[in-house]
Amino acid sequence: MTDLLSEPTVSSGPPRHASGGLSGASPREQKAAKRRKRRRTIVTLLVTLLVVVAAGGGAAFEIRRSGGILFGWATPFAPDDYAGPGTGEVAVEIPDGAGGWDMARVLADAGVVASAEAFVRAFEANPGSGSIQAGSHLLMKEMSAADAVETLTRNEVDRAGLVVPEGFTVAQVTERMIGQGWPQADVEAALADPAALGLPPEAGGNLEGWIYPNTYEAKPDTTSAAQLLTEMVAATVAELTELGVPAEQRQQVLVKASIVEREAPDQFRGQVARVIENRLATSEVLGMDAIESYYAGKPAHEMTRAELADTTSRPFNSRRMDGLPPTAIGSPGRASIEAVLDPPPGPWIYYVTVNLHTQETKFTDRVEEFEVFKDEYQAWAAENGY
Incomplete structure (x- = not known):
């Protein structure tokens, strides 16, 4: 089979000059040589174009696979995403000056989101994403990208000590305190004597609902479990007093x-x-x-x-x-x-x-x-x- 890119064989006729022309050839032979040259040029261009298209097609495929944009053409690919809501807890550090892609890579590496691309799409769709602050954020593994962005926008950032989000139960607060270094025996002993923590009589001896959600600048080596829980209860009492809620x-x-x-x-x-x-x-x-x-x-x-x-x-x-x-x-x-x-x-x-x-x-x-x-x-x- 003839290689379309090989030099045609000339069985007779004068030798070629370095310029690629023919000397001493008849006009008919010169026309034939020019036609062959044009054919070689066209074939070369066609094959080169095929190579470029193939490479471009591969690039387009790779961009489609990542849900990107190729020459202004938005691809329809939906990137990998978890259904959520997630499991367990994981602390993720969002660095200063991080953009959507920076956060996406951190979260994907930590197993919070299924793909960086899914997070970036959710980040761009959430109007509050620009307010996300640097610091340590507590999330869950295998969250949906939309839920991960929404959680980050709450900016429940652990900058100093213990973070108690709104809606946390006593059991969740207990788990978090123990997880951050307060001895389990100390936490359980403090919880066993709610009156000593300042819990008012109207609570009926049950701490649930009386632990104020906030960020507490406390560490296990400087604040005991009883001291921290007392501060939490006092904050709830102070807020109810400020809002004018009668004790009963x-x-x-x-x-x-x-x-x-x-x-x-x-x-x-x-x-x-x-x-x-x-x-x-x-x-x-x-x-x-x-x-x-x-x-x-x-x-x-x-x-x-x-x-x-x-x-x-x-x-x-x-x-x-x-x-x-x-x-x-x-x-x-x-x-x-x-x-x-x-x-x-x-x-x-x-x-x-x-x-x-x-x-x-x-x-x-x-x-x-x-x-x-x-x-x-x-x-x-x-x-x-x-």
């Missing part, structure tokens, strides 16, 4: 606010607080997933129908028992307490967060519309692996 109402306010903290997206705290009041004023049970989740010790979306309806293995079931749970279900932040103290007027009895990524939540006082909202959430959950 404080426990109930904290219980309601803890439900709001764990149930409501930020922008819907007031409406959820109003739903709680409306249900308590009628024959409706509270029926809130966050309460069942607290007593079951697992995320609400992982609970089965049987677990949600269980009344034998848990001390309280909001789908079967009237009124508020006997204790708070976590530590509420100030915004949730304020929502409980002054909820907006409204007839709402039901609500459903129909999209866990955007936190879109819909409210109604009609059971038929509530069923429509539930179907909308189920459709979203099926599409997003929940």
Whole structure:
């Protein structure tokens, strides 16, 4: 087979000059030589073009595979992403001046997100991403990229000591204190004597809800477990005093606010607080997933129908028992307490967060519309692996 790029063989005729022309050739032979030269040039260009296209196609494939942009053409590839919500805890250090890609690589290396590309897309889609601060952030492994960005935007940064996020339970605070170096025996001994920590009588001897969410400049070698827990309780008492909550109402306010903290997206705290009041004023049970989740010790979306309806293995079931749970279900932040103290007027009895990524939540006082909202959430959950 003839190689299209090889030099054609001339069986007779005069030798070539260095210039590539022919001397002493007839006009017909000169025309034939020129045609051969043009053919070689065209063939060379075609083959070169094929090589470039092949290389470009490979580059385009690589860019498509990473979800990038090639010559202004946005590729449709969806990068690897976890469904979330994640497991365990991992401290991730966000360096000073880090951009989206810098954070993405750190989080991907730590096993927080499935791919840097997925994080960058979520970072660019979240309007609060520009406010993420440098420092040590506590996240979970195998989070969805959107959840990872949302968690970082809360800026619960461990700059000095112990961070207690809003909604944390006593069990979670205990685990974190022990994990950061406070001796387990000291923590458990302090928790066993809540009155010595300054817990007021209206709390009924239960610390749940009375540990103030904040960043505490405390270390195990300078602050004892009892001293730190005393500071946390005192901060809650001080805030309730500042907000003008009478002593006899404080426990109930904290219980309601803890439900709001764990149930409501930020922008819907007031409406959820109003739903709680409306249900308590009628024959409706509270029926809130966050309460069942607290007593079951697992995320609400992982609970089965049987677990949600269980009344034998848990001390309280909001789908079967009237009124508020006997204790708070976590530590509420100030915004949730304020929502409980002054909820907006409204007839709402039901609500459903129909999209866990955007936190879109819909409210109604009609059971038929509530069923429509539930179907909308189920459709979203099926599409997003929940």
